[in-house]
Amino acid sequence: MLIKAAVTFNKGEEFVIEEVELDSPKDDEVLIKMVSSGVCHTDAVARDQLIPVPLPAVLGHEGAGIVEKVGNNVKGIKAGDHVVLSFSSCGHCENCLTGKPYVCEEFNPLNFGGTMNDGTKRLKKGNQELSTFFGQSSFATYAVVNSRNAVVIDKEVDLSIMGPLGCGFQTGAGTVLNGLRPEFGSSIAVFGMGSVGLTAIMGAKIAGCEKIIAIGGTPSKLKLAVELGATHTINYREVEDVVEEIKKITGGGAHYTVETTAVPKIVNQGLYGLRVLGTCAIVGATGDVTLNVQNALMAEGKTMKGFIEGNSVPKLFIPKLVKYFKNGKFPIDKLVKKYDFEDINQAFKDSHEGKVIKPILMIE
Structure with missing residues (x-):
């Protein structure tokens, strides 16, 4: 399907919103209609290649959105669910199996290597494949993610400000x-x-x-x-x-x-x-x-x-933080400022200059 995404073509360059192609989700994956995405310092260091993510890439790793389609083998997630997208983990190494996905043995290649869990890519611009970031690439109108990345949350909370729970806030x-x-x-x-x-x-x-x-x-x-x-x-x-x-x-x-x-x-x-x-x-x-x-x-x-990542098991910890938010004990709404998706470069500039604590891109 054709979507819009903020593409990073070369080291240190500004994001460019382009029309790109996104493949359909595989059996263990989920298609998400993005509502918003937090802007994190890790996105900036990947753009500037302090972390050597293969370019060109679609960055973004604090996504929030609504499930549109699930693969045949996905359990516990259904179309219409509200989800926060978090980091990638393999699910089968010793650390993942003992409840420590935040130190997954494949953490670096899965989150910074540019591919999905099966080693392939889902995004391309013409004949050029684009790298995925944190298994989600949330600076886009849609994302395909492994079901391990997607955390179902309470529909009663404002989904648009929940994305940073996937990284910065949970950290x-x-x-x-x-x-x-x-x-x-x-x-x-x-x-x-x-x-x-x-x-x-x-x-x-x-x-x-x-x-x-x-x-x-x-x-x-x-x-x-x-x-x-x-x-x-x-x-x-x-x-x-x-x-x-x-x-x-x-x-x-x-x-x-x-x-x-x-x-x-x-x-x-x-x-x-x-x-x-x-x-x-x-x-x-x-x-x-x-x-x-x-x-x-x-x-x-x-x-x-x-x-x-705050030593977190996202599917367990993020819903707890949402409950604290609902009860007034985790007021993350006091930290955020919303930007239109088209103003992504301004959001990064304001974040770098300390004018805003947590920018959130409104993608919907």
Whole structure:
């Protein structure tokens, strides 16, 4: 079928909305009429080839839409269902079989390799095949996805803002709720007030943390963090020593820290801001960091651990987040700004410049 999609032809170039051809779903796949898609930093780094996704490609990996057709072998999904699209996993490796699809042994080729689970592609422009991203390529009017990617959600919620639950929002909340699992009454400090950091704040409130410290450099985002559950804020532009400020607030250091910025200096702050036996969650795609292992980690029995996609099993975790949203405990509507699909390049520009927390492209 002919659809419209935002195509990335070459490294760093702007998205171009083109008419492309989408193949029909196979037996284990689902055809989705896209309603919206979140804009994520991972799409930008794929466009700019910091992650070497084969080009040309149709990016987008925070899709939300309505099921139009299901393959013969698909169970639990039917036409008319509202779905959020999440990351790809194989379903048969040891990690998938033990409930850890977020560290699927095939995660990188399935999500960044440009093909579907069977190694083939579904999109083309003329004679040129186009790579798929995260098994969904949600920057398009329609998408074909493996049934493992599609999570059925409650039809009563606003589907248009649900897409980021497939990646960014589940990463922040899941890092806290599934990964760290903080004890009731514990303390946590979150570095970076983007969509991941702010949903981590929400997760910490849900978990019952007593002291929730939001750390960032934009007053408006720190104010929003308080609305979402932060008990304290630190503006790193105004504080001489962030680590000492954390220790003052917590009486010796936080039980947990969440680092979302990928800035080496802040990674160290996340470690030194912990108390003895504390845990630092690394969420940002971080490069080389100079680290004194004795002082930052070993001497006080601390842990530094990486978390991917919030350690989530999407088909279980995303519906839980939707319930929290309905109950007013996960107010993701405060993070989003909607853009017309045709304004995709402006949405990316505004996101890069920090003018918006989570852009959502309205595709329907």
